[in-house]
Amino acid sequence: MLEYFTLIAQLGLSASLPSQIQTSLDDSxxxxxxxxxxxxxxxxxxxxxxxxxxxxxxxxxxxxxxxxxxxxxxxxxxxxxxxxxxxxxxxxxxxxxxxxxxxxxxxxxxxxxxxxxxxxxxxxxxxxxxxxxxxxxxxxxxxxxxxxxxxxxxxxxxxxxxxxxxxxxxxxxxxxxxxxxxxxxxxxxxxxxxxxxxxxxxxxxxxxxxEKTSNVEVFVNSRPDGATLNMRFQW
Structure with missing residues (x-):
């Protein structure tokens, strides 16, 4: 039986990739x-x-x-x-x-x-x-x-x-x-x-x-019976 628990704090993780290429590409x-x-x-x-x-x-x-x-x-x-x-x-x-x-x-x-x-x-x-x-x-x-x-x-x-x-x-x-x-x-x-x-x-x-990249956001939402993992993509 799944035990109910409450997260003490919401855990937020984010990973963001650059939306623009650098000033000069690594073109060597x-x-x-x-x-x-x-x-x-x-x-x-x-x-x-x-x-x-x-x-x-x-x-x-x-x-x-x-x-x-x-x-x-x-x-x-x-x-x-x-x-x-x-x-x-x-x-x-x-x-x-x-x-x-x-x-x-x-x-x-x-x-x-x-x-x-x-x-x-x-x-x-x-x-x-x-x-x-x-x-x-x-x-x-x-x-x-x-x-x-x-x-x-x-x-x-x-x-x-x-x-x-x-x-x-x-x-x-x-x-x-x-x-x-x-x-x-x-x-x-x-x-x-x-x-x-x-x-x-x-x-x-x-x-x-x-070199055009996407933005990725990863975040966790607390719930009375656990937590949900969410991801959002932008490109």
Missing amino acids: GLPDAVIEQRLRFLENRLQESKTQGQIWSYSWLAINGVSMVGLGAAAALADNDDDRVKDAAYAANAGIGLAYMLVTPLEARLGASLIVTLPERTREQKLAKLRAAEDQLRRNAERAETRWGLWEHVGNIALNVAAGAATGLAAGPKHGVDVALTGFIGGLAFLLTQPSKPAKDWEAYQNLTG
Whole structure:
């Protein structure tokens, strides 16, 4: 007869495998043909993102740059203080967007230009080139994922709430709401229109290399008459 028992504490075990390949694969033992295949794959995928990356980068540089200058001039020429404050707030928001792009430029706009110039005459050079290409595609993918990044969207909300509040105090609630809402919509469009292709390309590369792994969770639940072992898989 099974004795009833109660676990003093719930036992939890978890084993998590990485969901992304490392910055550089352990590729020292790869055949030359495989190295060549991966290099060409990476170069092609990097190059395919170039046009979209350039369109996004130069479009937003123009939008932010023109807005900053134009609205700054409008603020200087405004007939009343309220409009001056409102236009200055708009110009400041555009300036922040421009500064962000200059400090963290979209690397996808470069395509494969940083990679194709690297030598590959020897095996060591090919491996170094492969690692550099992997790193660039990974960085591009990470940037693409910021479209839905928590902190990016929290930052967008916080920045525009602060700008709206400051404008509201100086120029009235209506102008404050206008600045906050317009800035939020602009920031949201800025984030969501970033090129998404690099993230898909990185996933395709993981599939190609066989390095895409699953997450496995193992846990034990206590019950009045024993315990149950549960496993959950994610891939």
